[in-house]
Amino acid sequence: MNFCVSYFKSRLPKIILFGAFIAVFAISFALYRLPIKAVLYPAGVCALIALAAFAADYCRAYSKHRGLEKLSKLPAEAIELSSASDLEDEDWREIVLNLKAEISELSSEYSAKLSDMTEYYTVWVHQIKTPIASVRLALQGEDSPLSRKISSDIFRIEQYVGMVLAFMRLESPTSDYLFRECSLDKVIKEAVRGFAPEFIDRRLKLEYSGTDKRAVSDEKWLCFVIEQLLSNALKYTREGGVKIYVDEPATLCIEDSGIGIAPEDLPRVFEKGYTGLNGRADKRASGLGLYLCKRVCEKLGAKIEISSKLDCGTKVSVDLSEYNLIAE
Helix, strand or coil: CCCHHHHHHHHHHHHEEEEEEEHHHHHHHHCCCCCHHHHHHHHHHHHHHHHHHHHHHHHHHHHHHHHHHHHHHHHHHHHCCCCCHHHHHHHHHCCCCCHHHHHHHHHHHHHHHHHHHHHHHHHHHHHHHHHHHHHHHHHHHCCHHHHHHHHHHHHHHHHHHHHHHHHHHHHHHHHHHCCCEEEHHHHHHHHHCHHHHHHHHHCCCEEEECCHHHHHCHHHHHHHHEEEHHHHHHCCCCCCCCEEEEECEEEEEEECCCCCCCCCCCCHCCCCCCCCCHHCCCCCCCCCHHHHHHHHHHHHEEEEEEECCCCCCEEEEEEECCCCCCHH
């Protein structure tokens, strides 16, 4: 609501009361058969005084309103309240200070719990890597359908472990992003390498001819995004294969010949926990893969888009040239 309208609404009872006082004087003078002009002059003087006081009050209220507007845009810890001008302001000031202290305490508790949780899962991730490495070592030198299947499953376990760590680090106030110019070809090949057994075992075709494109990004997190996108592509591709290429100036594209995404699901695929029609059919879907990709791309200064048609495959594009980032 407009400040002026709100102000006059709040002061309306006082205006009516002032008018009532003048009316009482006028009626009293009339009952005593006194000249009406005798009440008009003092009423006019009082009205001028009231108008001056009203104008001063309006300026004070507007100044106070603008100050509170500025405070409303600040975080709780940055709010500094001036001394109160009356008893009501003092009461409100006390309430705000109490709320500010409570918010600060809750924020500290949340940060401590988040830090403990991140530390726990970080340790857990490093501990679980030991048995995973042991299984990989046991499979070395083996080349059979069973060994390829186990290798593929081990790789997916590593991906799920990586998702846990990525999810925790996204919510952490600290950051381990290191931006520098990197070779997209190197990052893509590193991400694809772990899926090789699954491509072979399921007889799916991978089309990628290499690229000489370079981009400023974080290699580790970009590799994480590509792995998640490849995992999704393979999960919903029964026959055909996956195609990877880089468009100008530096847009990474991953296309599959899978079952596609329903039109009504497309606007929500990046929402946290949203699995859509395909996800409800596949009980393993968590709805976190694309959500994490979106969040990581935001951190990387990249733009991720997805297009798809049912039974015609899906295409995901990651534009790494949207922002002019500077390598560290």
